[in-house]
Amino acid sequence: MVDVHSPEVRxxxxxxxKGKNTKPxxxxxxxLFNAGYRYRISPKTLPAKPxxxxxRYKAAILINGCFWHGHNCYLFKLPQTRTDFWLKKxxxxxxxxxxxxxxxxxxxxxxLIVWECAIIGRDKLTEQNxxxxxxxxxxxxxxxxxxxxxxxx
Numbered sequence: 001m002v003d004v005h006s007p008e009v010r011x012x013x014x015x016x017x018k019g020k021n022t023k024p025x026x027x028x029x030x031x032l033f034n035a036g037y038r039y040r041i042s043p044k045t046l047p048a049k050p051x052x053x054x055x056r057y058k059a060a061i062l063i064n065g066c067f068w069h070g071h072n073c074y075l076f077k078l079p080q081t082r083t084d085f086w087l088k089k090x091x092x093x094x095x096x097x098x099x100x101x102x103x104x105x106x107x108x109x110x111x112l113i114v115w116e117c118a119i120i121g122r123d124k125l126t127e128q129n130x131x132x133x134x135x136x137x138x139x140x141x142x143x144x145x146x147x148x149x150x151x152x153x
Contacts, residue, residue, distance in 0.1 A: 020042065022063070022065070023120060024063050024065075024114075024116050024119040024120055025051050025052075025063045027119055027120070027127075028051075028052065028061070028063060028114060028119060028130070028134070029041070029051075029052060031127060031130065031131045031134070032052065032131075032134065032135075035131055035135060037054060037135070037138070038054075038056075039052045039053055039054045039055075040052075040053045040054075040055065041053075046060065046104065046107070046109070047100045047103035047104055047107075048060070048062065048097075048100030048101065048103065048104055050062050050104070050111075051063045054138060057110070057138050057139075058108060058109050058110060059109065059110045059111075059112065059137075059138055060104055060109050060110065060111050060112070061111075061112045061113075061114060061134070062111065062112070062113050062114070063114050063115075063116070063119070064097075064113055064114070064115055064116065065116045066115055066116045066117050067090075068090070068093060069090075069093055069094065069097060069115075070090040070091070070093065070094050071115050071116070071117065073115065073117045073123070074117070074121070074122070074123065075116060075117050075121055078090075112134065112137050114130075114134070118130065
């Protein structure tokens with residue numbers, strides 16, 4: 001299938017995609033802030049530069065875009081043009097994510113990955129449910145953490 005955009009328009013569209021301060025990140029940050037939680041945004045001292053870091057809880061929250069991180073959901077659709085390029089790019093991102101998560105775990109930092117589809121889109125959680133799940137994870141013990149990660153991922 002041929003791309004519906006010219007290369008120039010496609011390039012402009014791709015350049016407009018942000019890596020920081022995305023709508024899902026801002027939405028979750030506002031929910032946590034309104035619930036009374038204070039955090040750092042992408043601290044440079046930590047590997048993976050988590051989107052939200054709660055130092056008091058030694059907890060890192062990463063908000064992953066479903067396309068860029070290869071999530072198996074309706075928001076991920078492999079492009080039909082330059083498929084090999086995109087497969088390699090997404091595969092490299094997944095490999096890099098695994099390495100960075102391992103580094104965070106070595107520092108005894110708890111990790112929650114929240115996928116874009118849990119925050120926006122047709123299958124999103126309600127703001128109340130999302131806030132409750134994340135806050136419960138922040139204050140949880142080990143068994144609940146593993147369970148919650150599966151819920152939001």
